[in-house]
Amino acid sequence: MSNSPQRILSPLARARGAGSAHHGAGHWLHQRITALANIPLMLWLVWSVVHMQDWNYAAVSLWLAQPINAILMILAVLSTFYHAALGAQVVVEDYIHHPGFKMVKLIGLRLFFIAAAVASVFSILKVAFAG
């Protein structure tokens, strides 16, 4: 934080907290916040699956149609998919070195997880409002 002539960041970039990666600590922090949220949400999901009365269509639909289950499932999908997108982004950044191919992979990953999240939330709501 000294004003030495060697510093690379402009004063504005330093004020924003954006380092060489240009997005600051946002990615790091979002990964941690979703990680914390994922722990109870995934424990709930596994617990629910284990305690499901039956695994047929009627029983699972009835379970998902319960408001508390629908809400928790939407939260679980959003939190885990966002966490997965952030993690997959780091893997691509680490291992794919060709700039063009890297950009294609990063955009593709983001589009995939957005599509997966939208499809999941819509499906949950359809089951919840129909039941």
Place this chain on the structure above:
Amino acid sequence: MTPEKPLSPHIQIYRWEITMLASILHRAAGIALAAGTVLLVWLLLALASGPVAYECFHKFITSPVGTVLLLGWTGALFFHMGNGFRHLVMDTGRGYSVVAAKRSAFAVFVFAVLMTLLVWFVACPWQ
């Protein structure tokens, strides 16, 4: 005469450590879980689409291939969860001594195996 300098570790000269195994498996489990989201999306889409679509998913997930995938997903989930918790603790600056890092890595493996066994063989949903 040049003095002998320490050589940097080469990729072919290393010893497996439990901390490094935990680190590698954390990323592998994360990739597996990210791929496993496809199964969750399939389940939710099938539920929204109706009994016929659900039957198709149910048939797959209870088949040998589906069961192995689900078992692997359970193991990956609990390993990633345990080691993720370990990383969150380390983010606060704790547990960085060699002994503590090895011990916590070992604890994560025990947690993952015990939780997977608990889910599959104690609270087994297909019994």
